[in-house]
Amino acid sequence: xxxxxxxxxxxxxxxxxxxxxxxxxxxxxxxxxxxxxxxxxxxxxxxxxxxxxxxxxxxxxxxxxxxxxxxxxxxxxxxxxxxxxxxxxxxxxxxxxxxxxxxxxxxxxxxxxxxxxxxxxxxxxxxxxxxxxxxxxxxxxxxxxxxxxxxxxxxxxxxxxxxxxxxxxxxxxxxxxxxxxxxxxxxxxxxxxxxxxxxxxxxxxxxxxxxxxxxxxxxxxxxxxxxxxxxxxxxxxxxxxxxxxxxxxxxxxxxxxxxxxxxxxxxx
Amino acid sequence: xxxxxxxxxxxxxxxxxxxxxxxxxxxxxxxxxxxxxxxxxxxxxxxxxxxxxxxxxxxxxxxxxxxxxxxxxxxxxxxxxxxxxxxxxxxxxxxxxxxxxxxxxxxxxxxxxxxxxxxxxxxxxxxxxxxxxxxxxxxxxxxxxxxxxxxxxxxxxxxxxxxxxxxxxxxxxxxxxxxxxxxxxxxxxxxxxxxxxxxxxxxxxxxxxxxxxxxxxxxxxxxxxxxxxxxxxxxxxxxxxxxxxxxxxxxxxxxxxxxxxxxxxx
Numbered sequence: 046x047x048x049x050x051x052x053x054x055x056x057x058x059x060x061x062x063x064x065x066x067x068x069x070x071x072x073x074x075x076x077x078x079x080x081x082x083x084x085x086x087x088x089x090x091x092x093x094x095x096x097x098x099x100x101x102x103x104x105x106x107x108x109x110x111x112x113x114x115x116x117x118x119x120x121x122x123x124x125x126x127x128x129x130x131x132x133x134x135x136x137x138x139x140x141x142x143x144x145x146x147x148x149x150x151x152x153x154x155x156x157x158x159x160x161x162x163x164x165x166x167x168x169x170x171x172x173x174x175x176x177x178x179x180x181x182x183x184x185x186x187x188x189x190x191x192x193x194x195x196x197x198x199x200x201x202x203x204x205x206x207x208x209x210x211x212x213x214x215x216x217x218x219x220x221x222x223x224x225x226x227x228x229x230x231x232x233x234x235x236x237x238x239x240x241x242x243x244x245x246x247x248x249x250x251x252x253x254x255x256x257x258x259x260x261x262x263x264x265x266x267x268x269x270x271x272x273x274x275x276x277x278x279x280x281x282x283x284x285x286x287x288x289x290x291x292x293x294x295x296x297x298x299x300x301x302x303x304x305x306x307x308x309x310x311x312x313x
Numbered sequence: 314x315x316x317x318x319x320x321x322x323x324x325x326x327x328x329x330x331x332x333x334x335x336x337x338x339x340x341x342x343x344x345x346x347x348x349x350x351x352x353x354x355x356x357x358x359x360x361x362x363x364x365x366x367x368x369x370x371x372x373x374x375x376x377x378x379x380x381x382x383x384x385x386x387x388x389x390x391x392x393x394x395x396x397x398x399x400x401x402x403x404x405x406x407x408x409x410x411x412x413x414x415x416x417x418x419x420x421x422x423x424x425x426x427x428x429x430x431x432x433x434x435x436x437x438x439x440x441x442x443x444x445x446x447x448x449x450x451x452x453x454x455x456x457x458x459x460x461x462x463x464x465x466x467x468x469x470x471x472x473x474x475x476x477x478x479x480x481x482x483x484x485x486x487x488x489x490x491x492x493x494x495x496x497x498x499x500x501x502x503x504x505x506x507x508x509x510x511x512x513x514x515x516x517x518x519x520x521x522x523x524x525x526x527x528x529x530x531x532x533x534x535x536x537x538x539x540x541x542x543x544x545x546x547x548x549x550x551x552x553x554x555x556x557x558x559x560x561x562x563x564x565x566x567x568x569x570x571x572x573x574x575x576x577x578x579x
Contacts, residue, residue, distance in 0.1 A: 076499050077499060079519060080502050080503065080505070080510070083506075083510045083511060083513060083516055084367070087368040087510050088360055088363060088364045089364075091365060091367055091368075092364035092365075094363075097363045220338050222338070223337075223338045223341030223342050223344075223345065224341060226345040227341060227344060227348065230348045230349060231348060233352070234352045240356060240359060244363070247359070
């Protein structure tokens, strides 16, 4: 356990080396929120309706703010691409030669990465949420907050193992970058990052979209916070989410097992 | 000029050959662009499924706008974006030396040396959307307006390029410039919707800053307004002048930044 703690500590230090760039990019990520607020203001203004698909104007904005928190936990920038590169260039054997579990190492590294990201983003996020407090009409109960936190952890676990599975496909497919682009692009939309999934009710795909693993990466935590998930539905949603997490965990282990049998350390 | 055109042709040819060496990868990249378009149109349809107009733009006018934005973004991504993003890596690794030693204008070589063919279909698709929107509006674009619209569209592209060049030049000092993409994304975010959505009172500072000082709000809005709404002579001429001014200022800044390049790591 100590070695994984040390990996996390060193990764944290590495991550904070370029903190100026890091802080600037965290801050800039929020500015498009203003555009979203203004766009939705125009949409609600023109529609002359208080609520669209069960979401008021304030709730849509609150949702779009909250998905930033969800993605803070679920997005795994560079994980799959770096893993694919290590496999392609043969440098993955540096992990295999050491008494260390590859996926365990990646998990420690990612936890540190997230800890650095969350701690550095804390101030800009507090400013953002503080200035947008008027969009939050209701606040979840203490139990609701626990559910919200649990959904964020679920988002992290699903996001992590999903990306690991994608990255390890490079044992068979040499160049996975484009495949990753396809999946990332689809995930951006299907996870509800762009728009609350409920607003897509006219497509007739809402039930399917809510049960896909992508929904757990952005939509689900935000919907819990806004109390858009009923108590009866909550347990079912957590159960389906846990199944997805377990599925990707198992899949990553299976891919690693068979991938290493295929791996020839070519290019190292 | 002719030499530069010949070189551009060579860059485009070699980039295409490079892409075709990995055909499936190339096709997947095009597929990503198609998915993005699908997302953009779904988003657009969802909004107009709930509301008849947005900031005074009806569905067909808005589709024209989306087409113009998509084509402009495609233009910048095809010719400049990848090259500009790679610039910080050239600075960090010291490989910029090899670019500067070439007997050619550094800005031309650095920002145009590779053409991203996978995003080129966006330009075509954007113009197809414009054509479709025009058909839906039911009022064909007058003949004299077409060249003016195209000139204004190129002014918008030039404005976007100048801004990208500013950001690229900053890499010389920042070394690691991951924020470049974030700032560029912010810039495209401002271009993505009609400037009228910023008409709220509290959005006045944004309208002033991004409408006049860093005029991202005008890059797509003005050419499209010229085509489908009433012609605003002041804004139309302003876009033309500011595009030329920004092009030269960004060029001066880029050359200034190159003078501060320390050639470390080489």
